[in-house]
Amino acid sequence: MAKTTLYFANFFYSPIGSKHRFTLWKQVFFLLTLSATIINAQDSTRSQVFRDDLPRKHQIIKAKYPSYTLIAGYILTSDANRGDPFAQHELGIRYLMGSGFPKDTVKAIYWIRKAVDQNLPAARFNYGIMLYNGIGVPWNPFEAYINFKAASDAGLPESQFALGLLYTDNLALTRDFGKAYKFFKLAADAKYQPGKDALKQMLKSGFIPPNDSAYVPISKKKDETAQVLNPNWDLDYYDFEKEDKDTSSVFIKEILSNKKGDLKKYLGIENIDSIKVDTSAIGLLNLAANNGSPEALLLVARSxxxxxxxxxxxxxxxxxxxxxxxxxxxxxxxxxxxxxxxxxxxxxxxxxxxxxxxxxxxxxxxxxxxxxxxxxxxxxxxxxxxxxxxxxxxxxxxxxxxxxxxxxxxxxxxxxxxxxxxxxxxxxxxxxxxxxxxxxxxxxxxxx
The missing domain is CATH 1.25.40.10 (Tetratricopeptide repeat domain)
Structure with missing residues (x-):
């Protein structure tokens, strides 16, 4: 089975590590100055997904139970069964990683969900990553957003940054660079470097920040102890098995069942003259794909x-x-x-x-x-x-x-x-x- 990288403290994960460079920001902020369908003529022909300078350590990666003797495993399991959300979260991660426990995706999801149900911010953030990338659970960017939002509201800067990215992606959320800026700023104010970098890129592109006096930044991170992964673990490569039924067909059908106006807006073609084109859902999807909508191209590819x-x-x-x-x-x-x-x-x-x-x-x-x-x-x-x-x-x-x-x-x-x-x-x-x-x-x- 192919090796897959998952870095829980980062919104993206890379299947092939350092061989490729992540250049999403160049694309995102280029779109700011032109339009959602304009393409950067100088983009790299290497992957735009992966980067070789992903941070390897974050505050979120810190083990509550760093030593793993047999008794430590027993204590962790006992605490998880007693309802300790921090223990539940860590136990889920350890099952996922196969660290101290045999690798078991089903058990991993079970325990992480237990912590999510108790609204543990780090668990909601990590579960959001899994949902957004279809890791052990069906791909569901909309539910991922709900979890990122909850963790963001609790003051987790990694999740605030993730929300900022979602507002640039036009998939789970309608693209809104003003809101993206606000969430990047929250992450930056919490001294989260990717948030700072995102703000610099936006301002450099000519973006004018919104003047919203009603917006109150979240200044305090509440989840100081939900930092469960040991930074010395090798997080680069491990296997995932697909445990869940593929829900791609349901997801695509739900999107295409939207009203034509909503579908056109989602695909970024609301200004296209409907008289001259096929206005069926498939027709609009093809039209958007041919006009360079990455969202439409992704849906057609999956189809x-x-x-x-x-x-x-x-x-x-x-x-x-x-x-x-x-x-x-x-x-x-x-x-x-x-x-x-x-x-x-x-x-x-x-x-x-x-x-x-x-x-x-x-x-x-x-x-x-x-x-x-x-x-x-x-x-x-x-x-x-x-x-x-x-x-x-x-x-x-x-x-x-x-x-x-x-x-x-x-x-x-x-x-x-x-x-x-x-x-x-x-x-x-x-x-x-x-x-x-x-x-x-x-x-x-x-x-x-």
Whole structure:
């Protein structure tokens, strides 16, 4: 089974650790200055999900029961059974980690939920992470928000920062950079460095902070003793088994069952002229995806992966996950990496490549460029992209443009990058049009 990283004191977790760099903020704050569908023409062709400088220690990681003799395990279990929420939380984490107790995801969730039911802020924060990433429980960003909000209200800066991120993601919550700023500021005021960094990025981008005199910051952290993980543990790699029924189909159907106006707003296409487009739920989803909505691209990808509303097609799923990842969806990158670890997925993708499928060739090449797989050489990846371009495959044109713009797999060549994007633009690609426009702005500024 593939190794998966979970860092409980951070809102994101990375399947592959330090090989890739997290660049979400560049994407998020770029969107501030243009729009929710504008793409950064200088984004890295490496993963936008993972970073190699994740903090390894936080205040939240501190064991209440640091020694683990047999008697310590007995005391912890006894305290948990007596209803001590701190002991329940730690016991759940230890079952999850396999530290002092045999690894048992079911028991881990049981005990963490016990602590959540007692409203322990650290437990609610950690449970929110698990819900948001589908770790041991069904993926549910909405319930994750409820738990992050509760921990945030208790003054936990990690959760305040997480809420700020949710307000930039437009998935569980409607994107609201004003509210994001407020939560980042709460985290920053609590001396939480990621919160400080987020504020700097927002202000640097030209964002004007809201003037809200009614907003009262939370100054005191209440959960001083709910800090349960030992900082000396190796938190980098351990296995998770999927214990719960996949609820993707229910989640997607719930989203698509929204009223058209609400769905358009959710997908960021409320200003599109409805007379000229297919206004069915699937039509709006496709429209938003083609206009560069990472939320829509993620939903389409999951639909193709699971065979929901579309015929199951793993090559197309990978293609949409890649496009969503390029536009800042960390969930898309994480999901794609997990797929790449599956032998059945790899075999299905190879079979499609051998059939000359453009989506498959694009996906295999982009997966190589991201460093998710090294089964093919760089030149072979480039050849796949060029063959897909010959088939007028727009994502491959954009990908080649990115590679040449950033000098990944090839020698940096801005002229070639522009030529591929222009090719895609002429075929009607909104993403390519925006990339060309933004790259021209950057060129002009650099020239000045």
């Amino acid at each position: 193709y992966e699971k065979g929901i509303n579309f015929k199951k097609d793993l090559a197309k799923a990978a293609s949409y996950y890649l496009r969503a990842n390029r536009l800042g969806s960390f969930k898309a990158g994480e999901t794609l990496y997990k797929l790449v670890q599956s032998e059945s997925f790899v075999n299905a993708l190879k079979a499609k490549v051998n059939q000359g499928d453009a989506d498959a060739m694009y996906s295999w090449a982009a997966i190589t460029a991201l460093g998710y797989s090294y089964e093919i050489a760089n030149q072979q990846a480039l050849d796949f992209l060029k063959k897909a371009v010959d088939k007028k495959h727009i994502p491959s044109m954009i990908e080649l443009g990115l590679l040449y713009m950033n000098g990944t797999l090839v020698e940096k060549n801005k002229e070639k990058a522009f030529s591929y994007w222009q090719m895609a633009k002429e075929l009607g690609s909104t993403e390519a049009e925006i990339r060309v426009a933004f790259a021209n702005i950057i060129e002009h500024e650099n020239g000045a």
